[in-house]
Amino acid sequence: MTRTGGDRMDSGDSDRERASVVRVLPAVAPRKLAKVPFVEMADGRLQGVVSSGSDIARVYVSSISVRDHGLSCSTNNNRPCGGLRGAYPCKHIDALAAEAVLQYGMERVARYLRVAAPEGGNLLSALLVTHEPAPAAVVFSRFLRHLAYLERPGAASPIPELQWFPAAGVAR
Numbered sequence: 001m002t003r004t005g006g007d008r009m010d011s012g013d014s015d016r017e018r019a020s021v022v023r024v025l026p027a028v029a030p031r032k033l034a035k036v037p038f039v040e041m042a043d044g045r046l047q048g049v050v051s052s053g054s055d056i057a058r059v060y061v062s063s064i065s066v067r068d069h070g071l072s073c074s075t076n077n078n079r080p081c082g083g084l085r086g087a088y089p090c091k092h093i094d095a096l097a098a099e100a101v102l103q104y105g106m107e108r109v110a111r112y113l114r115v116a117a118p119e120g121g122n123l124l125s126a127l128l129v130t131h132e133p134a135p136a137a138v139v140f141s142r143f144l145r146h147l148a149y150l151e152r153p154g155a156a157s158p159i160p161e162l163q164w165f166p167a168a169g170v171a172r
Contacts, residue, residue: 028105036099038143041112045134046100049076049143050092060092061136066113070132076140084131089124097123 039048047063060081062073073081073092083090089097100109101123110117110126118126 027103029102031099031102036095038139038146039096039100039103040139040142041100041104041109042142043138046096046109046113047134047139048096048099049140050095053091059140061139062090062092062096063134063139064093064097064113064127064129065132065134068132069113069115069127069129070134071129072132072134072136074133074136076136078136080133089129094124 034051036048036050039046041047044066045063046066047061050060050062052058052060059076060073061076062071062081064071071084071089071093073084073090075081081090081092083092097109101121104112106117106121106123109123113123113127115126
């Protein structure tokens with residue numbers, strides 16, 4: 001985007017404009033948010049937040065990278081998951097993959113991870129996985145921001161931190 005005088009912005013890059021507006025799609029199937037409250041396909045990873053099975057106050061940030069199917073699982077303060085052993089997925093990554101399929105559908109998740117959708121429905125069986133540690137802070141921060149927006153009461157007025165998003169159908 002380039003300035004053309006005054007405060008008016010002139011768009012020379014329509015791809016950038018399209019990428020700045022994210023379309024929200026409804027879940028393919030209903031999800032129970034207690035085990036995997038947050039799942040997304042972003043930053044070249046299928047990633048999300050998974051609740052601990054043993055400690056209600058602990059969550060894990062798990063991810064599968066698109067490029068080489070690297071697995072990562074750690075607490076939100078980067079302590080490694082004890083169940084992730086090299087290239088073998090832990091129960092948190094299993095739960096993340098299962099919930100991603102419920103949220104986005106098998107075909108879309110498989111396409112994002114660049115594998116053929118498995119016929120048996122087990123997404124992890126289609127991956128040739130490796131171990132690739134990834135920082136948890138960014139994903140956990142997005143999860144916390146997501147929670148903050150969910151807790152906001154409904155209103156017709158704009159949310160100040162989201163006002164920079166262009167409104168659909170507005171001519172400039």
